[in-house]
Amino acid sequence: MSLAQSGAEIVLRLDQITKRFGRLVANDAISLTLHRGEVLALLGENGAGKTTLMNILFGHYLADEGSVTAFGQPLPAGQPKAALAAGIGMVHQHFTLADQLTVLENITLGTESLWSLGRGRAAALAKVQGLSRDFGLAVDPLARIADLSVGERQRVEILKALYRDARILILDEPTAVLTPQEAEALFQTLRLATARGLSVIFISHKLHEVMGHSDTCVVLRHGRVVGQVATRDTDRRALAALMVGAEMTEATVAPGVPGPVRLSLTGVRAGPLRDLTLELRAGTITGLAGVSGNGQAALADLIGGALGPEAGEMRVDGAPVSRWTPRAALAAGVGRIPEDRHKTGTVADFTLAENAVLETYAQRFSKLGFIDWAAVRSHAMGLIAGYDVRCPGPEARIRLLSGGNMQKLILGRVMEETPGILIANQPVRGLDVGAIAYVHGRLVAARDAGAAVLLISEDLDEVMGLSDVIHVISEGRLSPAFARGALSQGELGLWMAGQGFEDAA
Amino acid sequence: MRLEPVANPTLLRQLGLPALALGATVLVAMALALLAGADPLAVLGQIVTGAVGSRFALLETLNRATPLIFTGLAVAVAFRARLWNIGAEAQLYAGAIIAVLLGTGALGAPFVLPVSAAVALLAGAMLLLVPVLLKVRLGVDEVVTTLLLNFIMALFVSYLLEGPLKDPMGMGWPKSAALIPEARLPRIIDGLRLHWGFGLALISAGIVWVIQSRTTLGFEMRAVGANIRAARFAGMPVNAVLVKTALLSGGLAALAGWSEVAGAKGHLSLDLSPGFGYTGIIVAMLALLHPLGVVVTALFVAGVFVGADAMSRAAGVPTYIADMLLAVALLFMVLAIALTKVRVVRG
Numbered sequence: 077m078s079l080a081q082s083g084a085e086i087v088l089r090l091d092q093i094t095k096r097f098g099r100l101v102a103n104d105a106i107s108l109t110l111h112r113g114e115v116l117a118l119l120g121e122n123g124a125g126k127t128t129l130m131n132i133l134f135g136h137y138l139a140d141e142g143s144v145t146a147f148g149q150p151l152p153a154g155q156p157k158a159a160l161a162a163g164i165g166m167v168h169q170h171f172t173l174a175d176q177l178t179v180l181e182n183i184t185l186g187t188e189s190l191w192s193l194g195r196g197r198a199a200a201l202a203k204v205q206g207l208s209r210d211f212g213l214a215v216d217p218l219a220r221i222a223d224l225s226v227g228e229r230q231r232v233e234i235l236k237a238l239y240r241d242a243r244i245l246i247l248d249e250p251t252a253v254l255t256p257q258e259a260e261a262l263f264q265t266l267r268l269a270t271a272r273g274l275s276v277i278f279i280s281h282k283l284h285e286v287m288g289h290s291d292t293c294v295v296l297r298h299g300r301v302v303g304q305v306a307t308r309d310t311d312r313r314a315l316a317a318l319m320v321g322a323e324m325t326e327a328t329v330a331p332g333v334p335g336p337v338r339l340s341l342t343g344v345r346a347g348p349l350r351d352l353t354l355e356l357r358a359g360t361i362t363g364l365a366g367v368s369g370n371g372q373a374a375l376a377d378l379i380g381g382a383l384g385p386e387a388g389e390m391r392v393d394g395a396p397v398s399r400w401t402p403r404a405a406l407a408a409g410v411g412r413i414p415e416d417r418h419k420t421g422t423v424a425d426f427t428l429a430e431n432a433v434l435e436t437y438a439q440r441f442s443k444l445g446f447i448d449w450a451a452v453r454s455h456a457m458g459l460i461a462g463y464d465v466r467c468p469g470p471e472a473r474i475r476l477l478s479g480g481n482m483q484k485l486i487l488g489r490v491m492e493e494t495p496g497i498l499i500a501n502q503p504v505r506g507l508d509v510g511a512i513a514y515v516h517g518r519l520v521a522a523r524d525a526g527a528a529v530l531l532i533s534e535d536l537d538e539v540m541g542l543s544d545v546i547h548v549i550s551e552g553r554l555s556p557a558f559a560r561g562a563l564s565q566g567e568l569g570l571w572m573a574g575q576g577f578e579d580a581a
Numbered sequence: 582m583r584l585e586p587v588a589n590p591t592l593l594r595q596l597g598l599p600a601l602a603l604g605a606t607v608l609v610a611m612a613l614a615l616l617a618g619a620d621p622l623a624v625l626g627q628i629v630t631g632a633v634g635s636r637f638a639l640l641e642t643l644n645r646a647t648p649l650i651f652t653g654l655a656v657a658v659a660f661r662a663r664l665w666n667i668g669a670e671a672q673l674y675a676g677a678i679i680a681v682l683l684g685t686g687a688l689g690a691p692f693v694l695p696v697s698a699a700v701a702l703l704a705g706a707m708l709l710l711v712p713v714l715l716k717v718r719l720g721v722d723e724v725v726t727t728l729l730l731n732f733i734m735a736l737f738v739s740y741l742l743e744g745p746l747k748d749p750m751g752m753g754w755p756k757s758a759a760l761i762p763e764a765r766l767p768r769i770i771d772g773l774r775l776h777w778g779f780g781l782a783l784i785s786a787g788i789v790w791v792i793q794s795r796t797t798l799g800f801e802m803r804a805v806g807a808n809i810r811a812a813r814f815a816g817m818p819v820n821a822v823l824v825k826t827a828l829l830s831g832g833l834a835a836l837a838g839w840s841e842v843a844g845a846k847g848h849l850s851l852d853l854s855p856g857f858g859y860t861g862i863i864v865a866m867l868a869l870l871h872p873l874g875v876v877v878t879a880l881f882v883a884g885v886f887v888g889a890d891a892m893s894r895a896a897g898v899p900t901y902i903a904d905m906l907l908a909v910a911l912l913f914m915v916l917a918i919a920l921t922k923v924r925v926v927r928g
Contacts, residue, residue, distance in 0.1 A: 382814065403816035414814060423808040434804065434815040442797045449795070 084111040087275050088133075088164075088244055093142035095128055102128040104299040105142070110244065115266060115276045117286040117307070119319055120296035126279045127169075129296070130246055134166045135159045146244070165237025169248040171229050173221045180204055180217040183236045200239075207238045211268050212261070227258035234265065245269060247278040251285060263289045281319070281367055283312045283573045295319055316569035319367070329520055331560065332544045335359040337394075338497050338528035339379065339410075344388030347374040348552040352388070355557075356497060356528035361519065362557075363543025364532045367572050371552040372532050373415065376501040379530065380412040381405030393496065406435055411495025411527075413486055415502045417479065421486050424475040428467055429456035431474045432489050455492075463488035464514065480511030487518055498522055501532045516542060536565060536572075550574045590921045598921050602913035609909045610902070617898040624896050631891025632884035638891065640775050644845060646876075646883035648673070648854065650782035651837035652861025653868065653875040654789050659830035661793065661870050662806040664716075664823055666709060668727030669834035670858025671734035675708045676701035676835030678738065680842035681746060681757045681849045684764030693764045698839060705835020706828040708734075713827035717820045731858065739851060746849065756850040766844035778840030782876075785833060789872040792829070802826050834858060863911050869918065882907060 088110040095103040103125045110116050120126050131137045133144055135156040144151040146162040159166075173182050184200045204217045213231040221229060230250065237245055245266075251259040266276050266289065280286055286293055287307060295303040295318040303318040335358030344352040348371045356362055366372060377383035378390075381402040390397050392408045405412070414420040422431045433441050433452050441452050456470035463484045467477055474482060483503065490498065500519055504512040519542065523529050533539050539546060546563070548555040548571035555571050563571075570576060610628075611621035632642050652669040659666035683697035712726035741747075742755040750758070766776040793799035801822045804812040813819050837857055842849050864882050868874030889903030 380814075381816070401816065402814060403818075406816050412814075419808070420810050420814040423804055423811050425807045426804070430800070430804075434811065437800055438797055445796050445798065447795060447797055447800055 084113060086110070087112050087147055089145040090129070090133065091143050091145070093129065093132055093139050093144070095125075095132060095137060095139050101299050103132070103139070106296070106299070106301055107142075108294050108301065108304065110275050110277060112275055113270045113273055114292060115270055115278070115290045116292045116294060117290035118277060118279045118294050118296065119281060119283075119286055119315060124296040124319075125299040126296055127248060128299075130166065130248060130277070130279065133159065134164060134246065160240055160242075163241060163243035164246065165234075165240060165242030165244065166246045167230065167233040167237060167248065167250060169250075171233055173229060173232060175222040176220065178218050178220055179215055179224075179232050179235075182221060182232055183217075183239050187240065204235060204239060207235055210272070211235075211238065212265050227261070230258075230262070231265075238269075243274055245274060245276045247276070249279050249281075251280070251282065259285070281369065283315055283367070286315065287312055312573040312575075313566050313569045316367070316572050317565065329516075329542055332359045332361060332523045334544070335526060335528075338392070340389075340391045341378075341385075342389045342391075344378070344385045344390060346378045346383050346385045347371075349374050349378065350552045352552075352554050354547065354554060356530055357545075358496070358526050358528050359523060360544045361523050361529040361531055361542050363539035363546045364530060364549055365536055365539045365546060365568055365572060366534070366549035368534045370549050372501070372534075372549060374552070375549065376412075376415065376499050376530075376532055379405070379497070379499050380410060380414075406493075409493075409496035411490035411493060411498040413483075413490055413498070413500040413503050415505075415532075417482050417486055422474050422482060425473060427471050428460065428465070428474050428477075428485060429453050429470040432456040432459050432470075432485060435489065436493065459485060459488035459492065463491075463518075480507045480514075483507060483511065483515060487515060491518060491522060494525065495522070495527055498527045498529045499532070500529065502534070503531070504533075504535075504538065536568060540565065540568070548572055550577060553577050594921050598917035599914060602917035603910070605913050606906065606910040610906050613902055613905060614896075614898055617902070619896045619898045624892055624898055624902075627892035627895050628885065628888035630888075631895075632888030637774075638887065640773060642880065642884045642887045643775055643779055645887050646879045647776075647779045647782050647844070648837035648841050648857040649860060649864050649879035649883055650779075650786060650876055651840065652834050652857050653864030653879050654782075654785055654872055655830045655832075655834035655837070656861045656865035657868060657870040657872055657875050658789060658793075658802070658833065659826060660806075660865060662802040662823060662826040663809070664713065664806075664826050664830070665724045666727050666827070666830050666834075667724055667862070668709065668712070668730045668858070669830075669837070669861045670854060670856065671727070671730040672705035672708050672831045672834035673838035673841075673854055673858050674734045674738050675704040675831075675838065676840075677838030677842045677849050677853055678741065678746075679704050679835070680760065680764070680839045684760040684843060685758050686761055688764075689761075690763035693761075694766070694843070697764065697843070698836070701835045701839035702832035705831040705833070705838075707831070708835075709827040709831030710824065713824055717823055738849070742849065742851060748848070754850075757848050759848045760843060764843060765847060766840060776840070776844035778844035781836070781840060782879075785836065786872050786876050789829075789833070793872060798822070798825060834861070837861075860907075863907055866911060867914055885910075 086109050090106060090108050093103050093106045094101070106129055118126050128137065132139045135154050135158060138154040146164060149162065151162055152158045174185070180201055183204055188196060201217055207213065208215060213235055215228050215231045215235070221232065224232070234245070250262055270276060290307045293305050293307050293310060293315060294301060295315065297319065337355050338358050339356040341352050341354045364372060364375070374383060378385065381400055381404055384400045390400065397404065418424065423434065429452050432455060437447060441448050453470050459465065460467060460470065465481050465484045465488065467481060474485070503515050503519065507515065519529055519531065531539065531542055544560050546558045546560065548568060550572060551574060555576065607625065611625060614621040614624035631638055633639050652673060655669045655672065656666060679701040680697055683700060684693060688696055708730065709727065712723045712730065715721040715726060716723045739755070742757060746757045748756055748758040766778050769775050769777055769780055793803065801812070801817050804817060805819055805822050809819060838853065841853055846853060860882060864875055864879045867878040885906055886903050889900050892898060893900040
């Protein structure tokens, strides 16, 4: 029986919540309702607006528009205390515990009056032990936080919320840090909680958890609710399609002409990546599809030199690599378009000219330890003209540029070195339509010039539209290579949801 | 009330706010003088004349500025790369010890000056190398290690002056023997009490400026300080850059102590530095870490100290007013700099 249809009491209602950060609309008129005893899963890619929404609900952010109603009472905006008093408890992704205090002290912290001097300690201990038993949250109340495992710490966070008589629990990506066994125990606890009339919202982008443990799914994309369905009426594939965008675009890019293998990984293990085998060929765009957080960042770091392989073999142009650093990768002809152009791609307080030579200053613009600024300047002017970077000039600080123009400068910086291997990690995230088309055009041009391109994207349309070969990554594993058009969007969605890997292995 | 970033501060904003900070500092100074029971305007006038009012006063200010330029540069270089060297005081004494070790007869002319300067530079560099290696290898916070080294060094100097380096002719005072004449820095102009340490400080500021703005190393130092993640991603040898920064910073701070012994004092005693290493932090921050700006702010800070000394003798206002003035100036300046980047909005 669906709770939404059963007439169960509505405990929480978000109405038309809108939040803007500058020009970015993080939440666009989001409405949702939570019923008594319901587990609601909030799904969406990174940047879809999930965490922003929960921070508004909990009072950390002020919404620009819209209202929150809890248990029939309007919740004053921007007051975490009011949210706590209304019975809303939040468990953050990053725990907020004092390491040097005991579990009990952490739980009671802030609930006692200043002058109680530990009078209520016995009562508090009894309450915590009772909660611990009732909700299956096994943890020693007198242990120090520093001595606990991650899973135990999360239980303390949940106990903290329950101790404050929370009736609504919000968990931000609760299983991101847990082992599968700990995750299973967590969901057991959530079932006990809902049986006692509590309501739960959990944020996730792991489809199997959502399918297995929620009553209702709300899918966010680009700050909007793109779907709200009863979990039993949907399946993984439909949810994956909602998350990444279901609208199909025509594949208008002509196929590439495959050349020799430029980079090969055989049985490589690194960070979260398991037994990875991958070939990148010249004249080919290899697309990497997958739900975010499944190892894409590690793979980009691995090929880009920021992460060394722990096991297995990595070859560039046939030669095995030994000491693999960013500088070694650059020297081997690897071009990198980083995922975060603000934090890793550029130095915000540097000029365009300085940013243009961040990777090449030592090799190309340095004479006897001195930088040839005239050459740097003319190089930057060349990039600005050649890659249509709209800016006041090479001496302007790059922080003044829009995301699209910043990305064009990075693109120019990379392309001017005519890389043999090019990793583009989320190259068009946050860009407008014109800049997207420009970046895509340049990637195809690089491929036609003979580069082996690895395109990492969470946008399935982008991967399917540009790639000659597609891999899917899920939980650090890589699917076999699929030729363009070999799989439908639905079939790719199944791989993204983690199906098929067992058979392939 | 909330803060809103200002994307493109106007020139008026960039210059007007620091000027306002300076004006506010003067007002606070006058209020302090009033509290001390003196005539505010007279006190202000006496500080100015005491600092620059006569040839003697001016030379005194330049002499006092010399170690501050060195320590200011040391701090500016390190802070620019976000290496928090709080230990300029210890590195200063390392340079001073070398000046005594090599300047009391161990070496003769013409080598003693260049050799002892070079060894002093090296000693300061080595002293900062240890905390930086601990930071780079083990993640130990350099603020703590460099700060604590100051106390270790102070006690070590005290030991040296009571023991091995104690002047046998010193009537029992804890001070070293005097440097031989060949080991002393000559005066810039005969008859004027200003030694070549000042000239060396100016040259050092110029060199640091060239390093930071023109060289590959300077580019790397600035990039590491501005965004270490992007620097690492771009393939910069971040750890090596931090180590080189430390060597330069420690060496500059050591020259402060070396030039005080070889130029100004001629011997080492426990009161060689009235906190030049710590004041260097103020000098560098007021200069916004710009090496040429350090020269200007070091002169300003030295002038306040020298002027306050003179004023204190004349007006009977405690000389501590100088410390308070500098603290107030720094606070206002930091606030002014913050306000060039954000504006306060009501609501």
